[in-house]
Amino acid sequence: xxxxxxxxxxxxxxxxxxxxxxxxxxxxxxxxxxxxxxxxxxxxxxxxxxxxxxxxxxxxxxxxxxxxxxxxxxxxxxxxxxxxxxxxxxxxxxxxxxxxxxxxxxxxxxxxxxxxxxxxxxxxxxxxxxxxxxxxxxxxxxxxxxxxxxxxxxxxxxxxxxxxxxxxxxxxxxxxxxxxxxxxxxxxxxxxxxxxxxxxxxxxxxxxxxxxxxxxxxxxxxxxxxxxxxxxxxxxxxxxxxxxxxxxxxxxxxxxxxxxxxxxxxxxxxxxxxxxxxxxxxxxxxxxxxxx
Amino acid sequence: xxxxxxxxxxxxxxxxxxxxxxxxxxxxxxxxxxxxxxxxxxxxxxxxxxxxxxxxxxxxxxxxxxxxxxxxxxxxxxxxxxxxxxxxxxxxxxxxxxxxxxxxxxxxxxxxxxxxxxxxxxxxxxxxxxxxxxxxxxxxxxxxxxxxxxxxxxxxxxxxxxxxxxxxxxxxxxxxxxxxxxxxxxxxxxxxxxxxxxxxxxxxxxxxxxxxxxxxxxxxxxxxxxxxxxxxxxxxxxxxxxxxxxxxxxxxxxxxxxxxxxxx
Numbered sequence: 344x345x346x347x348x349x350x351x352x353x354x355x356x357x358x359x360x361x362x363x364x365x366x367x368x369x370x371x372x373x374x375x376x377x378x379x380x381x382x383x384x385x386x387x388x389x390x391x392x393x394x395x396x397x398x399x400x401x402x403x404x405x406x407x408x409x410x411x412x413x414x415x416x417x418x419x420x421x422x423x424x425x426x427x428x429x430x431x432x433x434x435x436x437x438x439x440x441x442x443x444x445x446x447x448x449x450x451x452x453x454x455x456x457x458x459x460x461x462x463x464x465x466x467x468x469x470x471x472x473x474x475x476x477x478x479x480x481x482x483x484x485x486x487x488x489x490x491x492x493x494x495x496x497x498x499x500x501x502x503x504x505x506x507x508x509x510x511x512x513x514x515x516x517x518x519x520x521x522x523x524x525x526x527x528x529x530x531x532x533x534x535x536x537x538x539x540x541x542x543x544x545x546x547x548x549x550x551x552x553x554x555x556x557x558x559x560x561x562x563x564x565x566x567x568x569x570x571x572x573x574x575x576x577x578x579x580x581x582x583x584x585x586x587x588x589x590x591x592x593x594x595x596x597x598x599x600x601x602x603x604x605x606x607x608x609x610x611x612x613x614x615x616x617x618x619x620x621x622x623x624x625x626x627x628x629x630x631x632x633x634x635x
Numbered sequence: 636x637x638x639x640x641x642x643x644x645x646x647x648x649x650x651x652x653x654x655x656x657x658x659x660x661x662x663x664x665x666x667x668x669x670x671x672x673x674x675x676x677x678x679x680x681x682x683x684x685x686x687x688x689x690x691x692x693x694x695x696x697x698x699x700x701x702x703x704x705x706x707x708x709x710x711x712x713x714x715x716x717x718x719x720x721x722x723x724x725x726x727x728x729x730x731x732x733x734x735x736x737x738x739x740x741x742x743x744x745x746x747x748x749x750x751x752x753x754x755x756x757x758x759x760x761x762x763x764x765x766x767x768x769x770x771x772x773x774x775x776x777x778x779x780x781x782x783x784x785x786x787x788x789x790x791x792x793x794x795x796x797x798x799x800x801x802x803x804x805x806x807x808x809x810x811x812x813x814x815x816x817x818x819x820x821x822x823x824x825x826x827x828x829x830x831x832x833x834x835x836x837x838x839x840x841x842x843x844x845x846x847x848x849x850x851x852x853x854x855x856x857x858x859x860x861x862x863x864x865x866x867x868x869x870x871x872x873x874x875x876x877x878x879x880x881x882x883x884x885x886x887x888x889x890x891x892x893x894x895x896x897x898x899x
Contacts (some may be wrong), residue, residue: 524723529693532711534738544741548728631727632772 388617413599422603431588435607438584441497442569445504449561452505453512458542460513461520474514482507482568486575495576503572507564512557519553520546552628559620563612570608639666640826641690641794645699647851648685659685660852662699665845667794667828672820674829674841674860678884682852683830687798690828691717703793713742716787720799722779725771725786731758732767735786744790757789758782760819777808784816788825795827801836810865813839817864834880838863838873846883856883 380386396415403414413421425431460470482503489499523546531545547554573586583591585607592600628634643666648659659682667673675683688694690701692711701708703715716738718724725734735758739750758767761781771779780800787795801809813836820827831837837844838860846855860876867873 524721526719526721526723527726529691529711530717530719530724532693533691533715533717534713534741535711536741540741545726548726551728627728631770633727 410596410598413602417599418602418606421599422606425600425603431585431603431607434583434585434588435611438569438573438586439611441500441584442504442565444497445501445569446508446562446565448501449505449508449565450512450558452509453516453557453561456509456513457516457520458539460517461542461546462538467517470513470517474510474517477506478510478514480506482564483571483575486572490576499576500569500572503568504565507568508561511564512554512561515553515557515560516550519550519557522553523549551631552633555620555624555628559616562615562620566608566612566615638668640669640671640704641667641828642702642705643686643690643699646686646689646696646701647698648682648689648694649697650685650694658682658851660847663847663852663854665854665857667826669826670824672827672829672840672842674831674837674844675847676831676834676837676841676844676880677847677852677855678849679832681847681849683832683847684798686847686852687717687796687828687830690794691715691796713738713744713790714793715796716790716792717796717798718780718783718787718800720802722771722776722803724783725779727771730768730770731763731774731782734771734782735789738786738790742790753789757785760788760822761785761815775808776804777812780804780812781815784819788819788823791825793826795825797827797829799830799832802831802833809836814865816840834877834884835868837880838876839865839868844880846880848884856880 374382400415403412403417406412409417422431456470456473460466485503485506486499489502493499493502527545527549531541536544569584570586570589573584574590585604588607589601589604592598592604624634644664646663647661650657650659663686665673675686677683685694689696690703690708692708692715695709708715726737729737732754735754736750739745739753740747744750745753755764755767758764761784763778763781763785766774766778771782774782784800801812804812816827817840819825829840831840842859842861844856844858844860846858847853848855858876858880863870863873863876
């Protein structure tokens with residue numbers, strides 16, 4: 344029967360002594376300096392930044408209208424002057440302080456809500472309904488209400504920041520918790536882990552990529568909301584934030600200062616994203632192989 | 636004669652899918668003794684994994700009782716460590732060492748210093764000493780499985796529950812892992828309840844085999860398979876047992892056909 348299945352003539356079999364693999368040459372070699380520099384993430388990002396600055400400078404010089412579009416050098420001059428005399432630093436710190444309070448409260452509330460949500464089915468439904476209602480609502484739209492409730496000042500700002508952080512973080516955390524593999528959950532429960540220990544030791548680290556994404560989105564929402572809110576009602580008590588700095592400069596038609604304020608907003612965004620969050624990612628999800 | 640370590644009597648298991656109520660096993664009885672390599676064997680859909688989950692405490696039986704050392708099982712616990720088929724059972728945010736240490740840390744079964752020593756010893760035993768501080772995503776499937784086994788073993792559970800642990804591995808690695816598991820058993824004489832759908836694996840691993848019928852899982856036979864391992868695959872004894880199990884699972888017709896095939 345097997346004869347009938349044969350299509351090709353019988354070929355010789357062979358067994359071979361292993362060839363020494365050393366003669367192949369490079370099995371592994373270190374990358375050259377050029378290769379490493381070109382592959383470096385920071386170098387690539389810096390190149391992009393430099394390109395943007397060059398385009399900005401060239402366009403502004405061609406336009407030659409400092410009221411509409413100041414050059415990069417002029418913006419930088421104003422920026423360094425205001426940094427040196429402390430105005431910009433002061434304004435930025437005021438904003439960051441408010442942001443830190445709002446962000447912290449937002450995270451705490453999000454943690455509370457999601458813990459409640461994973462603990463029970465009704466909690467999940469409450470959270471997903473609340474998120475569906477409030478997530479699309481722009482925080483800035485709540486500002487008039489906040490002003491009525493809390494008056495002019497930091498509490499109103501904190502309120503809108505909490506609103507912008509809370510839903511983004513809660514939603515992402517809940518999605519993260521839901522996508523933890525069943526096997527991992529079972530191996531946690533196998534050890535008798537329950538309640539807060541189960542959430543803290545298994546669910547949170549397992550859902551960390553999602554949680555981190557939520558933290559990043561929450562941060563960006565908060566920063567954006569804060570600057571916008573400061574633009575709307577300007578000075579809070581004695582010292583204004585960075586939004587107020589921009590608003591003041593606009594009233595004076597001092598466009599270079601407006602640009603320097605925007606530059607500060609962007610710089611802080613870049614630092615938080617590419618220094619703080621990047622470092623956090625490198626030490627967690629990248630190290631654990633959960634994100635490439 | 637020792638009394639049973641694990642006693643399963645008259646256990647019926649049911650679970651709900653969105654559309655159906657499925658009866659996974661129906662009135663299953665068996666008992667596992669200290670030092671047994673007890674294998675539950677059956678075709679897919681015979682409820683063998685569900686049965687193991689019930690022993691693990693993840694689902695309560697609808698009928699019957701499951702007792703370990705005379706105590707009824709009502710929740711998952713570290714006295715019954717599970718090793719799953721999926722590689723995801725390891726915590727990706729912990730290194731090999733931390734993964735092995737973790738159960739000992741949260742259950743506080745051993746003092747801190749003792750736990751650290753045990754973790755290192757068991758990692759050495761499964762041959763992963765070089766990979767002690769590596770994260771799971773950098774390990775091969777077989778290595779991940781070794782970590783999972785080491786982790787379970789370090790805790791010295793009353794019984795080790797293994798749910799088709801080698802099914803996701805390639806054939807060569809699977810063979811190595813079976814050999815290693817037997818070698819470990821030879822040293823430590825732990826009790827293991829092992830689920831598989833491979834007749835060959837059941838005979839190699841098991842000292843006693845429970846054969847389940849499909850839909851719903853009912854006991855078809857309980858057989859002894861002690862003393863048979865990889866080296867006895869060609870033996871007539873191995874072949875006879877294999878044929879017998881084949882007959883028990885697939886009935887007369889199927890085994891007739893396979894024996895004809897073997898003669899041709």
